[in-house]
Amino acid sequence: MNIVVCIKQVPDTKGGVKFNPDGTLDRAAMLAIMNPDDKAGLEAALRIKDETGAKVTVLTMGLPKADDMLREALAMGADEAVLVTDRRLGGADTWATSSTVAAAVKKLDYDLIITGRQAIDGDTAQVGPQIAEHLGLPVISYAEDIKVEGNSVIVKRQYEDRYHEIKAQMPCLITALSELNEPRYMTPGGIFDAYDKEVTVWGRDDLTDLDDANIGLAGSPTKIAKASDKVRKGAGEKVALDPKESVEYIVGKLKEKHVI
Amino acid sequence: MSLEEYKGVAIFAQQVDNKLSSIAFELIGKAHELAADLGTDVTAVVLGSGIANLADELAEYGADKVVVIDDPALETYRTEPYAQALTAYINEYKPEIMLVGATAIGRDLGPTVSARVKTGLTADCTSLEIGDFPLQAREGQEQKHNQLLMTRPAFGGNTIATIACPDNRPQMATVRPGVMQKLEKQAGRKAEVINFKPELKENNRFVEILNIVKNVATTVDIMDAKILVSGGRGVGSPENFKLLDDLAEVLGGTVSCSRAVVDAGWKPKDLQVGQTGKTVRPNVYFAIGISGAIQHTAGMEESDIIIAINKDETAPIFDVADYGIVGDLNKILPALTEALKAEVASK
Amino acid sequence: MDFTLDKKHEMARQLFRDFAQNEVKPVAQEIDETECFPRENVEKMMKYGFMGIPVPKEYGGQGCDVLTYIMCVEELSKVCGTTGVIVSAHTSLCCDPILTYGTEEQKQKYLVPLASGKKLGAFALTEPGAGTDAQGAQTKAVEDGDSWVLNGSKCFITNGKEADIYIVIAVTDIVEDAKGRKSKKFSAFIVEKDTPGFTFGTKEKKMGIRASSTYELIFQDCRIPKENLLGQRGKGFGIAMHTLDGGRIGIAAQALGIGEGSIDATIDFVKERKQFGRPIAAFQNTSFQLADMKARMDAAKYLVYKAACTKDQYFVDHKTSYSVEAAEAKLFAAEAAMAVTTKAVQLHGGYGYTREYDVERMMRDAKITEIYEGTSEVQRMVISGSMLK
Numbered sequence: 001m002n003i004v005v006c007i008k009q010v011p012d013t014k015g016g017v018k019f020n021p022d023g024t025l026d027r028a029a030m031l032a033i034m035n036p037d038d039k040a041g042l043e044a045a046l047r048i049k050d051e052t053g054a055k056v057t058v059l060t061m062g063l064p065k066a067d068d069m070l071r072e073a074l075a076m077g078a079d080e081a082v083l084v085t086d087r088r089l090g091g092a093d094t095w096a097t098s099s100t101v102a103a104a105v106k107k108l109d110y111d112l113i114i115t116g117r118q119a120i121d122g123d124t125a126q127v128g129p130q131i132a133e134h135l136g137l138p139v140i141s142y143a144e145d146i147k148v149e150g151n152s153v154i155v156k157r158q159y160e161d162r163y164h165e166i167k168a169q170m171p172c173l174i175t176a177l178s179e180l181n182e183p184r185y186m187t188p189g190g191i192f193d194a195y196d197k198e199v200t201v202w203g204r205d206d207l208t209d210l211d212d213a214n215i216g217l218a219g220s221p222t223k224i225a226k227a228s229d230k231v232r233k234g235a236g237e238k239v240a241l242d243p244k245e246s247v248e249y250i251v252g253k254l255k256e257k258h259v260i
Numbered sequence: 261m262s263l264e265e266y267k268g269v270a271i272f273a274q275q276v277d278n279k280l281s282s283i284a285f286e287l288i289g290k291a292h293e294l295a296a297d298l299g300t301d302v303t304a305v306v307l308g309s310g311i312a313n314l315a316d317e318l319a320e321y322g323a324d325k326v327v328v329i330d331d332p333a334l335e336t337y338r339t340e341p342y343a344q345a346l347t348a349y350i351n352e353y354k355p356e357i358m359l360v361g362a363t364a365i366g367r368d369l370g371p372t373v374s375a376r377v378k379t380g381l382t383a384d385c386t387s388l389e390i391g392d393f394p395l396q397a398r399e400g401q402e403q404k405h406n407q408l409l410m411t412r413p414a415f416g417g418n419t420i421a422t423i424a425c426p427d428n429r430p431q432m433a434t435v436r437p438g439v440m441q442k443l444e445k446q447a448g449r450k451a452e453v454i455n456f457k458p459e460l461k462e463n464n465r466f467v468e469i470l471n472i473v474k475n476v477a478t479t480v481d482i483m484d485a486k487i488l489v490s491g492g493r494g495v496g497s498p499e500n501f502k503l504l505d506d507l508a509e510v511l512g513g514t515v516s517c518s519r520a521v522v523d524a525g526w527k528p529k530d531l532q533v534g535q536t537g538k539t540v541r542p543n544v545y546f547a548i549g550i551s552g553a554i555q556h557t558a559g560m561e562e563s564d565i566i567i568a569i570n571k572d573e574t575a576p577i578f579d580v581a582d583y584g585i586v587g588d589l590n591k592i593l594p595a596l597t598e599a600l601k602a603e604v605a606s607k
Numbered sequence: 608m609d610f611t612l613d614k615k616h617e618m619a620r621q622l623f624r625d626f627a628q629n630e631v632k633p634v635a636q637e638i639d640e641t642e643c644f645p646r647e648n649v650e651k652m653m654k655y656g657f658m659g660i661p662v663p664k665e666y667g668g669q670g671c672d673v674l675t676y677i678m679c680v681e682e683l684s685k686v687c688g689t690t691g692v693i694v695s696a697h698t699s700l701c702c703d704p705i706l707t708y709g710t711e712e713q714k715q716k717y718l719v720p721l722a723s724g725k726k727l728g729a730f731a732l733t734e735p736g737a738g739t740d741a742q743g744a745q746t747k748a749v750e751d752g753d754s755w756v757l758n759g760s761k762c763f764i765t766n767g768k769e770a771d772i773y774i775v776i777a778v779t780d781i782v783e784d785a786k787g788r789k790s791k792k793f794s795a796f797i798v799e800k801d802t803p804g805f806t807f808g809t810k811e812k813k814m815g816i817r818a819s820s821t822y823e824l825i826f827q828d829c830r831i832p833k834e835n836l837l838g839q840r841g842k843g844f845g846i847a848m849h850t851l852d853g854g855r856i857g858i859a860a861q862a863l864g865i866g867e868g869s870i871d872a873t874i875d876f877v878k879e880r881k882q883f884g885r886p887i888a889a890f891q892n893t894s895f896q897l898a899d900m901k902a903r904m905d906a907a908k909y910l911v912y913k914a915a916c917t918k919d920q921y922f923v924d925h926k927t928s929y930s931v932e933a934a935e936a937k938l939f940a941a942e943a944a945m946a947v948t949t950k951a952v953q954l955h956g957g958y959g960y961t962r963e964y965d966v967e968r969m970m971r972d973a974k975i976t977e978i979y980e981g982t983s984e985v986q987r988m989v990i991s992g993s994m995l996k
Contacts, residue, residue, distance in 0.1 A: 011415075068614070068618070071614075071618065072618065075618065075622075093380060094371065094381065094383075095374070095375065095378070095379075095380060095381075098375065120415075121414065121415050122383075122414055122415075123383065123384060123413075123414055123415075124371075124383035124384070125367045125371070125383060126367075126370070126371035126374075126381060126383055127371075128371075129339070129368055129371040129372045129375070130371045130372070130374075130375040132372070133371070133372050133375035133376055134375065136464075136465070137464075137465065138339070138340065138464065138465040138466070138467050139339050139368070139372065139465075140339075140467065141339070141364075141367070141368040142364055142368070154470065158364060159276075159337075159364040159365070160363065160364055161474060161475055161530075162472060162473060162474040162475060163472075163473050163475075164336070164469050164471070164472050164473075165469070165470040165471035165472075165473070166467045166468065166469055166470065167467060167468040167469075167470050168467040168468070169464060172467075184655075185622060185625070185626055185655045186618070186622050186655075187655050187656035187669060188619050188622065188655075188656055188657070188660050188669045188671045188675055188679070189656055189660075189664065189668070189669030189670050189671060190656075191615050191618050191619050191622065191671075192615055192619075192669070192670060192671050192675075194615075194618075195614060195615040195618075220380070221378075221379055221380030221425050221427065221428040222380035222381070222382055222423050222424070222425050223393065223423065223424050223425070223426060224421055224422070224423055225393055225394060225395050225409055225422040225423060225424045226395060226421065226422040227419060227420070227421040227422070228419065228420055228421075229418060229419050229420070235578055235579045235580070235581065235584070236566075236581055236582035236583055236584065237582070237583055237584065238573070238578050238581070238584035238585075238586065239583075239584065239585055239586070240573065240585075240586035240587065241585070241587065242587075243587060243588065243591035243592050243595055244595065246569075246585045246587050246592045246595075246596075247592060247595045247596045247599050248599075249583070249585065250567060250583070250585065250592075250596055251596070251599050251600065251603065253565075253567070253583050254544070254600075257544075257565055259487070259511075259543065259544055259565070260511075260600065260603055260604070
């Protein structure tokens with residue numbers, strides 16, 4: 001069985017977001033990490049590997065420095081890694097990204113494709129289902145649990161107030177939630193081995209089954225009209241009173257605003 | 261693609277268990293504004309099995325037209341038959357704007373359909389308006405008018421981007437629940453109802469639903485609450501949430517919480533406000549013992565009135581609060597509850 | 608001379624840092640308070656290969672190097688000195704002598720489970736009457752048929768009650784020289800837990816590293832198989848000293864981590880803490896103290912890494928000595944850690960003296976690094992001995 005896990009390198013927002021003096025995001029100051037949902041997807045694939053001996057290939061589209069993240073995936077236990085990188089692919093929206101990734105996946109053997117639900121930088125949750133669309137595969141989003149049974153997968157698919165237990169025939173694509181599991185750590189020896197392995201690097205020209213009209217900035221239907229760092233609502237009043245006065249203050253404001 | 265062929269604003273009217281989701285009405289509300297600017301009308305598209313009765317309700321909330329696709333294959337949400345049906349609607353009726361809720365259904369259906377009809381999709385929008393693209397006229401680039409400008413937060417709520425889809429139709433967006441305002445219900449309001457019957461073809465992409473498990477412990481949806489009394493780690497213990505329960509009760513509000521509280525296991529995840537929880541915009545939001553990390557404020561800063569109580573005067577929650585009280589919640593809350601009880605009794 | 612780490616070492620450091628932050632830091636305060644051995648985290652470290660980092664893969668290890676292992680102890684010790692020494696004692700004092708002196712059978716039987724994280728190791732040399740004067744040890748081993756019979760007791764043994772496999776140094780012979788002077792000959796043994804006659808005495812109540820399970824080991828007619836003699840009969844003292852040379856690099860890394868950890872905690876504190884209307888970081892005394900602390904720990908770091916790299920060289924040629932490098936690293940890092948954690952407490956003011964802040968524990972933990980596996984005085988003897996010979 002062959003599993004392809006699509007992963008993305010993103011800036012880490014967990015330890016707090018860093019800003020430049022002008023209020024814009026200081027992306028360079030933030031650590032680049034493997035997107036958490038993708039990492040859960042990788043962990044799910046590695047668990048299937050532990051059970052069935054499946055081969056796990058990780059694939060990313062990104063800058064050359066995404067090599068570090070691919071090594072991390074190898075150090076966790078992935079067997080092979082593919083980096084798709086080319087300036088011509090830059091500026092892609094979800095349509096262009098999914099078209100490109102799908103073209104890369106087509107060059108690999110796969111029974112199961114796992115992506116994260118969404119990346120913490122874009123939060124769109126679109127690329128997974130769209131890769132499935134380009135490949136003509138069944139998609140199951142928001143997976144909370146994944147089991148392989150013969151040629152099928154059985155997935156717990158999360159909704160707001162329920163879950164569906166869904167059975168799909170492989171090949172298929174699953175998008176993973178970070179709640180799916182607790183990803184394993186790398187091992188020190190795994191890290192050393194990862195740096196001895198070759199990462200396959202593909203440029204635009206290696207992706208033959210891909211139309212120029214569907215890549216990069218030019219091939220993206222959505223265009224950014226404006227981007228800015230969020231302007232926060234200013235602070236209101238702040239008072240430090242004793243408890244009795246505090247209560248009077250709050251009740252007064254609630255009356256003033258006709259809440260009571 | 262001739263862009264001019266595409267007319268009208270359409271919304272995907274999500275239903276679950278043959279009951280319309282609140283997002284359907286919120287989308288109609290927004291679609292009305294957009295349609296007014298464009299001089300066109302609003303179509304609600306509802307998919308399901310045995311759902312003809314839902315058309316009236318959509319009309320009462322402001323839909324001008326309702327397209328009903330009623331098919332046994334659509335009884336429970338599955339990506340493929342829903343995608344086939346919505347794609348068929350788009351290809352047949354050619355709306356210029358197609359709005360979908362950013363729900364667990366919409367965020368699966370939206371990307372699938374947009375890829376199928378080859379258009380752009382902007383995710384999780386918090387603001388939509390009609391305008392020009394580019395925003396300012398630029399030499400050597402045609403400025404297009406009457407474009408849907410879709411604004412969304414990204415990067416954990418730290419950046420905000422406005423996105424257009426100038427060369428493809430329909431312009432598609434998923435819209436965050438709880439952000440757009442629904443219209444007042446007008447009893448008896450009617451819409452033109454169209455029964456559309458596209459052929460849904462079973463293929464390899466149809467999945468089988470083995471089981472549906474509803475979460476039994478669901479409480480009131482915090483996204484619907486008008487008043488939220490929200491507690492953070494500073495509340496100190498799960499038992500101490502009693503103070504918040506009491507305050508919520510006297511105000512007719514609901515208790516919610518921050519991520520730290522969920523992580524500590526004090527409250528279930530469905531009460532969590534914030535980036536990884538729910539986005540809320542109640543009339544009044546009490547932030548009690550919540551420090552106010554960006555992940556939290558991203559989910560509540562649109563609330564009409566924010567009242568924060570925190571003993572740490574430097575807590576960032578005070579940067580978004582309308583009224584901030586530096587003090588001990590253990591002393592203030594019981595007294596506040598008593599005072600409000602007295603207020604209520606005096607009326 | 609290149610002072611930059613390559614990518615794989617950087618990634619390994621990130622791994623250890625993530626593990627330390629996510630798994631170790633949350634319980635560091637608690638295990639100090641309760642003095643309970645952090646079994647759960649040790650099992651996680653076993654699972655992820657932290658217990659056999661410099662051991663070759665053929666013996667169940669990770670096949671990395673001493674530098675990687677040292678960074679692991681350093682990163683763990685930044686948040687918890689106890690966890691650092693558990694890994695150090697296991698790796699340097701138990702895996703290493705078996706790797707260096709063991710027979711192929713001993714390596715298969717004992718090193719493989721130790722390095723692959725199935726068993727925990729400890730090392731027993733010190734006795735109540737034999738600390739710095741290790742020659743004073745009294746525990747005896749007598750050959751009896753197919754066995755060795757051990758009698759005596761060992762004290763201050765790290766991982767004491769929690770380990771499965773122990774390296775025990777005991778007197779096996781008394782020899783007389785031409786002038787009739789008697790001297791003891793020691794040998795090293797591998798002893799398994801639950802061997803009849805092997806029991807535990809009192810648990811030490813310590814100032815710092817309080818959860819490391821420091822116990823007395825008692826041997827009463829404890830019979831172990833003959834093949835558990837490690838190395839040659841009579842060579843045990845040399846084995847113990849060589850083992851401690853390696854162990855000192857581990858303790859130096861522990862000291863390094865504790866000192867660095869106290870700086871991290873202090874930076875967070877001085878930015879938050881306000882006095883006279885501004886964060887105390889804005890005062891020159893604070894910033895200059897921090898500068899001194901940083902410079903001192905960085906100096907320690909290079910000595911520790913140098914010692915680790917020298918030991919790596921020994922693994923290649925089996926002759927490079929790292930005894931002096933290890934002694935210098937431990938001497939300097941331990942004293943730096945003590946001085947730096949003391950300053951860290953001072954910069955925290957009254958809060959630093961309370962158990963609510965990590966620096967209080969770090970200062971207590973730092974003290975032991977000047978004492979065990981050779982006191983600072985012993986390190987001075989080793990260094991000066993090499994200078995004046």
